Every structure is written in C-alpha cells, then in structure tokens.
Amino acid sequence: MQAYVHGYDEQENRRLQDQAGTLVDLLHSDTAYPAGSRVLEAGCGTGAQTVTLARNSPGARFVSVDVSAASLAEAKRRMDAAALANVELRQADIFALPFAPQSFDHVFVCFVLEHLPRPLEALAVLKQLLRPGGSITVIEGDHGSAYFHPDSEAARRAIQCQVELQRAAGGNALIGRQVYPLMVAAGFEGVRVSPRMVYVDSSRPERVEGFTKKTFTAMIEGVRVAAIQAGKATPEAFDEGIRALYRTAEADGVFCYTFFKGVGRR
Amino acid sequence: MQAYVHGYDEQENRRLQDQAGTLVDLLHSDTAYPAGSRVLEAGCGTGAQTVTLARNSPGARFVSVDVSAASLAEAKRRMDAAALANVELRQADIFALPFAPQSFDHVFVCFVLEHLPRPLEALAVLKQLLRPGGSITVIEGDHGSAYFHPDSEAARRAIQCQVELQRAAGGNALIGRQVYPLMVAAGFEGVRVSPRMVYVDSSRPERVEGFTKKTFTAMIEGVRVAAIQAGKATPEAFDEGIRALYRTAEADGVFCYTFFKGVGRR
Numbered sequence: 217m218q219a220y221v222h223g224y225d226e227q228e229n230r231r232l233q234d235q236a237g238t239l240v241d242l243l244h245s246d247t248a249y250p251a252g253s254r255v256l257e258a259g260c261g262t263g264a265q266t267v268t269l270a271r272n273s274p275g276a277r278f279v280s281v282d283v284s285a286a287s288l289a290e291a292k293r294r295m296d297a298a299a300l301a302n303v304e305l306r307q308a309d310i311f312a313l314p315f316a317p318q319s320f321d322h323v324f325v326c327f328v329l330e331h332l333p334r335p336l337e338a339l340a341v342l343k344q345l346l347r348p349g350g351s352i353t354v355i356e357g358d359h360g361s362a363y364f365h366p367d368s369e370a371a372r373r374a375i376q377c378q379v380e381l382q383r384a385a386g387g388n389a390l391i392g393r394q395v396y397p398l399m400v401a402a403g404f405e406g407v408r409v410s411p412r413m414v415y416v417d418s419s420r421p422e423r424v425e426g427f428t429k430k431t432f433t434a435m436i437e438g439v440r441v442a443a444i445q446a447g448k449a450t451p452e453a454f455d456e457g458i459r460a461l462y463r464t465a466e467a468d469g470v471f472c473y474t475f476f477k478g479v480g481r482r
Numbered sequence: 483m484q485a486y487v488h489g490y491d492e493q494e495n496r497r498l499q500d501q502a503g504t505l506v507d508l509l510h511s512d513t514a515y516p517a518g519s520r521v522l523e524a525g526c527g528t529g530a531q532t533v534t535l536a537r538n539s540p541g542a543r544f545v546s547v548d549v550s551a552a553s554l555a556e557a558k559r560r561m562d563a564a565a566l567a568n569v570e571l572r573q574a575d576i577f578a579l580p581f582a583p584q585s586f587d588h589v590f591v592c593f594v595l596e597h598l599p600r601p602l603e604a605l606a607v608l609k610q611l612l613r614p615g616g617s618i619t620v621i622e623g624d625h626g627s628a629y630f631h632p633d634s635e636a637a638r639r640a641i642q643c644q645v646e647l648q649r650a651a652g653g654n655a656l657i658g659r660q661v662y663p664l665m666v667a668a669g670f671e672g673v674r675v676s677p678r679m680v681y682v683d684s685s686r687p688e689r690v691e692g693f694t695k696k697t698f699t700a701m702i703e704g705v706r707v708a709a710i711q712a713g714k715a716t717p718e719a720f721d722e723g724i725r726a727l728y729r730t731a732e733a734d735g736v737f738c739y740t741f742f743k744g745v746g747r748r
Binding site for chain 2: 363365393397400401410417418472
C-alpha cells in the first residue's frame with residue numbers, strides 16, 4: 217500500500233513521544249494546567265489518574281468527582297498517601313453535578329464515557345460547567361483496537377464477552393474511536409484526537425508484564441464469571457481465550473492496543 | 483484500565499514524529515544510509531518506495547530488485563522522472579538473487595513479505611546477502627489493524643475477502659504484527675519494531691482523501707471481482723461493505739490503520 221497523506225505532524229504526539237516513559241506518561245504527560253486554574257476531573261474512580269494529574273499540575277486546583285463513595289474512599293487514601301493538597305474529592309453523579317455553569321477552567325474525563333449510556337449528554341453537561349475558552353480532555357480505550365500474535369479466535373471471543381457485557385451494562389468498550397465525533401457533536405471547538413498505541417513484543421518485557429498480562433488480559437479475565445453466567449461463553453471456551461491472550465505474552469508474541477486522547481475547547 | 487509500563491521511549495518513533503509530514507515520511511523518514519553504502523531493496527515493485535529511499539540517502543548506492551519485468555519497467559520510468567542516478571534496477575526472484583554472500587551493507591524490504599508463502603525463508607536468504615553488522619529494515623501493513631467508526635460488519639467482511647484472497651495466493655495480509663517474531667526467528671540481532679499508526683478523522687482532510695479513500699478503501703475495492711468470483715461475497719454484500727468504508731470518510735467518521743517497521747542487524 218502506498219499513499220501520500222499530507223499534514224501528518226501532531227504536536228501532541230511529538231511531545232508525547234519525547235516524554236513517554238510509562239503508560240501513564242503515554243496518556244498524561246502532555247496534560248498540564250496553569251497555576252491557579254480550576255480543573256474538574258469528572259469520574260475520578262479510585263483516583264488512579266488523579267495522582268498523576270495533580271502531580272503534573274501542582275499549581276492547579278482539582279475537584280475530582282465520582283458517583284461511588286467506595287471509590288472515593290480509596291481515592292482519599294491515595295491522595296493522602298501521595299500527600300497531594302491540591303485535590304478536593306466530592307461525591308456526585310455526572311448528570312447532577314453540584315457546580316455553577318462556567319465554574320471550571322478545564323475539564324478532564326478519563327475512562328468514564330465508556331461506562332455511560334449517554335456519553336454525548338455527559339459531554340454536553342460538562343461543557344456547561346466550562347468557562348468559554350476552557351479546555352476539555354477526554355481519554356478512552358477501545359477494545360476493538362486489540363490484536364495480537366498468535367492470532368486466536370478464542371481470544372477474540374473472550375474479548376467480545378467483555379465488550380458485550382459492557383454494552384449490556386449501558387457502556388461501550390469500543391468508544392475510543394468515537395472520541396472525535398462525540399466531542400464535535402457536543403459542540404467543542406478545535407477538537408484534536410491523538411491515538412496512543414501500546415505496542416508490546418518481548419523486547420519490551422515491562423510492557424509484556426505490565427500491559428499484556430496485568431492490564432489487558434487481567435481485565436478480560438475479570439469478567440469470567442459474568443460472561444459464563446450470562447451464557448456468553450462456556451468455562452472451557454473462555455479459559456481457552458484467556459490462555460491464548462497469555463500466549464501472546466511469550467517470546468514470539470505481540471500485543472497491540474490503542475487509547476484515544478481528545479482535546480477541545482468550549 | 484491503568485498500568486505502569488516502563489521503557490516506553492523509542493528513538494525511532496521520536497525522530498519519526500518529529501519529521502512526519504506524509505505517510506511516506508511516517509514510514510521512511512527515519513531510514514537513511516551513509517554515503518558509499520551498498521543497499522539491497524528486495525521487491526521494489528514499481529519503485530514507489532525506491533524514490534523516497536534513494537532521495538533520503540543520496541550518497542548510498544541502491545540495487546532494487548523485483549521479479550516482475552512490468553513492474554521494473556514502471557520503476558525505470560519513475561527513476562528517470564526523478565532523475566535518480568544512485569539506483570540500479572535488476573530483475574530477479576527473491577529466492578534466487580544473483581548476488582554474492584555478504585555483498586550488501588543494508589537490506590530494505592517493504593510490502594513484500596505479505597505476498598510470500600515463506601516469509602521466514604526470504605528473510606534468511608536476505609540475511610546471507612548482508613555483511614555482518616549490516617542492517618535490515620522491514621515494513622509491512624496489517625489489515626487486522628483496520629477499525630473505524632461507524633463500525634460495520636459489512637465493511638469488516640469486505641476486508642476479510644481481501645485477507646482471504648491474499649491468503650489463497652500464498653500471502654498474509656495480517657503479517658504486520660509478525661514482523662518482530664519473523665525477524666527474530668530469522669536470526670537478526672537487536673530487532674526493534676515500531677508501529678506507525680495512521681489515524682484519520684475529518685479534522686485531517688488530506689488523510690481522509692489520501693488514506694481512507696484512495697489507499698485503503700481503493701485497495702479493498704480492487705478485489706471486488708476476485709472476491710465475487712471466488713464466492714467470498716455477493717456483489718450486494720461486497721458493495722455494501724465498500725459503501726460502509728467510504729462512510730467512515732464522512733465528517734463524523736474515523737479510520738485507523740497501522741504499519742509495522744522493524745530494524746535489525748546481522
């Protein structure tokens with residue numbers, strides 16, 4: 217295949233590749249907020265991203281919100297352990313946030329839209345909370361971006377179980393590829409999406425361990441009981457798929473996955 | 483999903499992202515050979531890559547080989563039009579190359595292994611022609627890396643037609659993900675593979691036109707007659723798939739594809 221495609225230079229990706237040392241860097245190193253700015257992190261969960269965010273922007277003030285009290289309790293422990301003083305944690309639903317319109321300079325949403333039945337409405341809600349000219353950053357994965365060697369129908373079916381269970385719960389595990397159209401449809405300006413591909417082969421043993429096994433395969437393995445109970449796979453078929461995913465972590469294996477990061481302005 | 487993956491900094495990708503202006507840059511900008519070095523391009527086809535290669539390394543001498551006389555005639559026209567004096571074109575089969583062992587400083591293979599029934603043997607043959615310490619560069623696409631929005635079963639089936647036809651012809655349209663294990667199995671040292679992802683949304687109209695439509699979809703469209711004759715799709719089903727691929731080129735569409743570039747040493 218040959219083609220000339222002009223304009224292939226993304227400042228985000230350049231900065232990114234210059235700085236990326238870990239997956240956290242790959243996703244977050246190009247996100248930093250000015251001192252004094254007020255940032256809403258919508259859907260902080262247990263605060264895994266919050267620590268990185270708040271460290272990378274020590275002068276910004278973060279309000280990190282999640283609907284789950286249990287997650288927030290864990291986030292609180294993380295913030296305390298990291299001795300972060302610029303994060304305020306609050307419990308609230310993303311569709312009923314207790315903030316005045318235009319009360320934030322920036323909004324950050326990571327691994328959240330994938331769980332929402334109405335991601336577009338969520339983005340519209342968040343837009344209202346943003347001051348004109350303020351930025352929004354959206355990061356989502358896409359399980360349809362996973363492919364590997366050796367290829368395996370069983371592995372693809374096990375992943376498909378996770379995709380279908382997430383869909384049945386109202387979410388969308390394939391939402392990464394939709395970050396651009398969703399942000400544009402929500403009315404954000406100057407939307408720019410950059411993919412963040414995680415490529416793993418055995419010359420990169422930390423990624424084999426940290427991504428292929430402990431992140432992706434562990435996540436798929438986590439839906440085993442639900443997938444079997446929902447009749448989406450037999451125990452044997454599911455376990456064969458998991459074995460095939462671990463097989464891609466061997467010396468001749470390869471694993472690929474892509475995250476999508478979009479930035480836009482109100 | 484969260485994970486810490488250490489060692490995520492690739493010099494190839496850094497240089498690449500700094501220089502990439504076109505798909506040709508994305509694939510080739512980090513390939514340059516020293517003045518006086520002798521480079522074998524195995525499987526040059528019509529010379530589409532040769533022009534870029536020879537321009538990027540004006541002091542190197544290229545021997546570009548292809549099995550097809552018709553392709554070489556077209557390559558000759560290209561070399562003449564580009565006024566490139568550092569390229570010698572020769573007709574030969576990759577498994578019967580008329581060169582002495584260790585007679586090249588570097589070998590370059592792009593979009594070739596995907597067509598070969600025995601890609602590993604081809605790499606072993608090429609290794610013999612390389613001097614100890616010389617480099618080999620391998621670039622291949624992977625049609626399993628194609629995904630898009632709106633997603634479409636019909637589009638995926640049309641792509642699958644191409645994959646199956648290529649397989650029936652002895653090739654492998656999913657070989658990109660195997661570049662690393664193939665190069666390692668062929669005995670190359672220090673193999674490093676970097677993915678080159680082409681991400682297309684409507685904020686990048688040149689890529690919509692140049693890649694989604696005129697490169698990828700045009701290539702799939704090119705197997706229409708063969709796919710129908712082989713009974714792999716009805717005309718209606720195939721055409722529906724092609725329409726769905728063009729649909730991803732509209733304002734809210736997204737298209738993703740990844741090439742894999744491996745570099746190793748004898």
